[in-house]
Amino acid sequence: MKNQNIYKIVLLWLVGIVVINLLAANYFERIDLTRDQRYTLSSAAKEIVSDVDSPIVIKVFLEGNFPSEFRRLRNETQQMLEEFSAYNSNIKFTFINPLEQNDNAEATAQNFYRQGMPPARISVQENGKSSEALVFPWAVATMGDKTVQIPLLQNKLGATDEERVSSSVQQLEYAVAIALNKLVYPREKKIAVMRGNEELPDAHIADFIKTLQEYYLIAPFTLDSAAVNPQKTLQQLKQYDLIIEAKPTESYTENEKYILDQYVMSGGKSLWLLEAVAMETDSLLNPSGTAFALPQDLNLGDFFFSYGVRLNPVLINDIYSAPIVLASGQGNNTRFNPYPWFYSPLTSSPNDHPIINNIEAVKFEYANPIDTLENNIEKTILLSSSPQTRLEGTPRKISLDMVSRQPDIASYTDGEQPLAVLLEGKFTSVYKNRIKPFEIENPIVKGRETEMLIISDGDVIKNKVQRGKPLELGFEPYTGNTYGNKEFLLNAVNYMLDDKGLIDIRSKEISIAFLDDQKTADEREKWQVINLLLPLVLLGVFAFVFNYLRKKKYLK
Incomplete structure (x- = not known):
């Protein structure tokens, strides 16, 4: 009798184990017990993962003997990838130490540089001694013949390694999700890069356009035919989902303005990078070291006034700014030294909008303040100057001599000035109750829901060119600093083209505890x-x- 009871117990245990395994195989559930839900994928990420129907292999190069904060980044990356893999078994990942089979660290670093994945140099403190080490905070995702690079470490000027890692951990889900998005979905939405009004040349917007091409279909578009066939030009422009106006310097005609107005009324999105003052640093590189900053009229004052903003023809002089690099000496003795330059403000973010959340400071040059006016359009100030700002009217003589003078801090009393404003809503036509420049069928007076971003400096999108080749947008070759221009503009385009699910991931806040x-x-x-x-x-x-x-x- 006793043996029969033992057999029954064993049999019940076996049946229970089989039932549990069958339930586990057919019903999937993961429980995230962290307070900030850091290991719970967002609905946008889950949607992308569910559409992965082919194997994706992610190679992570964050492996090796790291300081504690980078070990944390490595472990957080692994745990995040485990979440993606748990939701879809087609997603596989592996960690690789780039230096394991190559003792020459500099040669490996150069190889990563050539592939567009610069390593990070970090300071290692051990036993009271300081040394420098190389870290390769990158991953590469491959699906078939398509490959996408995934940056795992965020750059932040003046930040400690702990602060950089903390910011990077918050962006891990976004970094992986956006890479999978590139691999899984074909490009569908169209962007027109406007030409014909003396915008920046191709070489100076090449890096950003190349980045956009990973997400969208890109083509140049000119308004030159607006004078002879404006109706056809308008219909052609309506085929695009978003237009980019990168630092136009030639005034717009009424025909061109009406085409742009009706494009906005039909729901077209637009990214404007404008300047109300004409001034270039290159114009200072003359024997006198001086140049004049002059007001610039693009004939767009009424255009933007009707939409609820106004660019003022004055200069932002900001204590919190990027340096200017000047050469001294001759020949082999030439030295490039940074000096304070208060006409290159580094922006702050007055809110936590998804476009600007957790990005590096954006560098402006000779920026102009933007006024926001009362109307029915929702306006969000994305970027502004620092509280220690001074406004300077134009025309104004600008001299390189200011690098050797101490600023009068007491005069910087104009406070934060808006430099980038997002407009959202149903716009009213600029030409309502006005004579139209030309006739079209069914002109739109009250537009559809749309978005428009106004940035008061065309150089925000301008990349440096070195030896005929475009450098990465935001990278300054002589200081080694990388500003947040590229990330800001890319986030803005993604946001306006309705990739809001992915952008919202950026708002996720994760608290990371580090050792002292x-x-x-x-x-x-x-x-x-x-x-x-x-x-x-x-x-x-x-x-x-x-x-x-x-x-x-x-x-x-």
Whole structure:
């Protein structure tokens, strides 16, 4: 009878195990117990993952002997990829140490540079000594013959390694999701890069356009035919989902303005990078080191006034700014030195809008303040100057001599000035109750829901060119700094073209706890002694108690 009960118990256990395994195989559920839900994928990410029907292999190069904060980044990356893989078994990943089979770290670094994946140089503190190490915070996702690079480390000017890692962890889900999005979905939406009004040449917008081509279909578009066949030009422009006007310097005709107005009324999105003052740093590179900043009229004042904004022909002079690099010496003795240059403001973000959340400071040059006017359009100030700003009217003489003068801090009292404003809503036509430049069928007076971004500096989209080749947008070759221009503009385009699900991932806040490096170094020996002696003490106590109880038991 007793044996039969044992058999029944064993049988019930076996049946229970089989049932549990069948349920686990058919019903999938993961529980995230973290307070900030860091391991819970957003609905937008899950939607992308569910559409992965071919194997995707992700190679992560974040492997090696790292300081604690980068080990955290490596572990967080692994856990995030495990979440993606858990939702779709087609997603596989592996970690690779780029230096494991190559002792020449610099040669490996150069190879990564050539592939567009620059390594990070980090400071390592060990036993009170400081050294430099290379980290390769990149991953590469491959599906068939398509490959996408995934940056895992965010650049932040003046930030500590801990701050950079913390910011990077918050963006891991977005970085992986946007890479999968590129692999899974074909490009469908169209962007027109406007030409014909003396915009920036192709070489100076090449890097950003190349980046956009990974997401969208890109083509140049000119308004030159607006004078002879404006109706056809308007119909052709309506085929595009978004237009980019990159620093036009030639005034717009009424025909061109009406075409652009009706494009907006029909729901077209637009990214405007404009300047109300004509001034270039290159114009200062003359024997006198001076140039004049002059007001610039593009005949767009009424156009934007009707939509609710106004660009003022004054200059932003900001204490919080990027340096200007000037050469000294001749020949082999030439040196490039950075100097303060208050006409290159580095922006702050007055809110946590998804477009600007967790991005590096954006660099402007000779920017102009934007006024926002009352109407029915929702306006969001995305970027502004620092509180220590001074407005300077034009015409104005600009001189390189200012690099050697101390600024009068007391005069910087104009406060934060808007530099980038997002407009959202149903726009009213500029030509409502006005004579139209030309006739079209069914002109639209009250437009559809749309978005428009106004940026008061055309150079925000301008990349440097070195030896005839475009450099990465935001990268300054002489200082080594990388600003957030590219990320800001890319986020803005993604947002306006309705990729809001992915952009919203950027707003996810994750708190990361790090060890105190100074405290760790100060108390290192104490904890080493504790870790060495405590197990021995506990073992001795256990042996003593065990022997005592054993003697007590058998002495009886």
